[in-house]
Amino acid sequence: MxxxxxxxxxxxSxxxxxxxLIDDQILLDCGPTTVQQLMKLKFDLERIEILYISHFHADHTFGLPALLVASQEDxxxxxxxIYGLGGLTEYLSNLLYLAYKKxxxxxxFEVHIHEIGKKEEINDYEFSFGRCKHSIPCMSISVTKDKKVIYTGDGAPTRETITLAQNSDLLIAEAYMEGFKMHSSILGAARLAKESNSKSLALVHICRKENMKRVKDAKKIFTPIIVPADLDIIEL
Ligand SMILES: [Zn+2]
Ligand SMILES: [Zn+2]
Known part of the structure; x- marks a missing residue:
């Protein structure tokens, strides 16, 4: 993968x-900067077949109108x-109308919106979901095809997240800041990786004010930990 x-x-930030982006066909979340990042790669938007929205915060969704209209222009x-929580059809319709009156x-082209259940099988992939603890409803997702990848979305881990992440090959975890009830943290992500027996951990969504020295402490709880840069690739 x-x-x-x-x-x-x-x-x-x-x-x-x-x-x-997984296997150049599955996109997990689409914030205001996502289309620009795809454009930097000269990426053909038509290759995206499946889009997953973890929750309805702007930094995860406000790139959707741009993605849809740029795809139309192409x-x-x-x-x-498109997969996401209940209310996705109304949310996305409103967003698209507000952005481009469309x-x-x-x-x-056809947009099929799916409100997620427990498990979905699409193409050769299996998707499962688990609720995490955020200021609004948010779902973590596992994507499995030979290997298992977890993306937590935003939020502190719950029992469901720990179960979802069991034995993952790569856990992509938000690591916002210590002391926020509705977010995880660098140390919290390391604990989740350990408790779920994951094989590797990538930290994302770290607060711009957070002290990166905590990564060193987190490595005492779990290794290997990666802090990817924008556009980095991991092959599993
Ligand atoms: Zn966020
Ligand atoms: Zn959020």
């Missing part, structure tokens, strides 16, 4: 918003499957 970090930042014909039905 090819994992590309389009962005690794929190909501407000000099990094692009956290967004992850002449996309292929259907796009609706999901006049893009020239």
């Amino acid at each position: 090819k994992i590309q970090f389009l962005g690794t930042g929190e909501a407000f 000099d990094r692009a918003n956290t967004s992850i 002449g996309r014909k292929k259907d796009l499957e 609706s999901l039905t006049d893009l020239g």
Whole structure:
């Protein structure tokens, strides 16, 4: 599996918003900077078949209108499957109308919105979900095809997240800041990696004010820990 970090930042930082591309066809979250990152790669947007939205915060969703309209301008014909929590259809319709006065039905390609259940099988991938603890509902996702990759989305881990992440090959965990109840942290992500018996941990969504020295402390709890830069690739 090819994992590309389009962005690794929190909501407000000099990094692009956290967004992850798997095997050049599955996009996890789409913040305001995501399309620009794809453009830097000269990436053909039509290759994106599946889009997952972890929760309805702007740094994870406000790139959606740009992605949809840029795809339309590129002449996309292929259907796009979008997965997310209940209310996604209304949220995305409102966002698209506000941004470009467009609706999901006049893009020239089909957008199918799926409100997620416990498990989905799409193409050769298996997707599972687990609720984490954030200021609004948020779901962590596991994507499995030979290897297992977890993306926590935003939020502190719960029992569901620990179960979801069991034996993952790569745990991509938000590590916002110590002491925030509704977010995880660098040390919290390391604990999650250890408790879930994951094989490797990539830290994303670290608060711009956070002290990166904590990564050293986190390595006493779990290794290996990677702090990817924007556009970095991990091959599993
Ligand atoms: Zn966020
Ligand atoms: Zn959030």
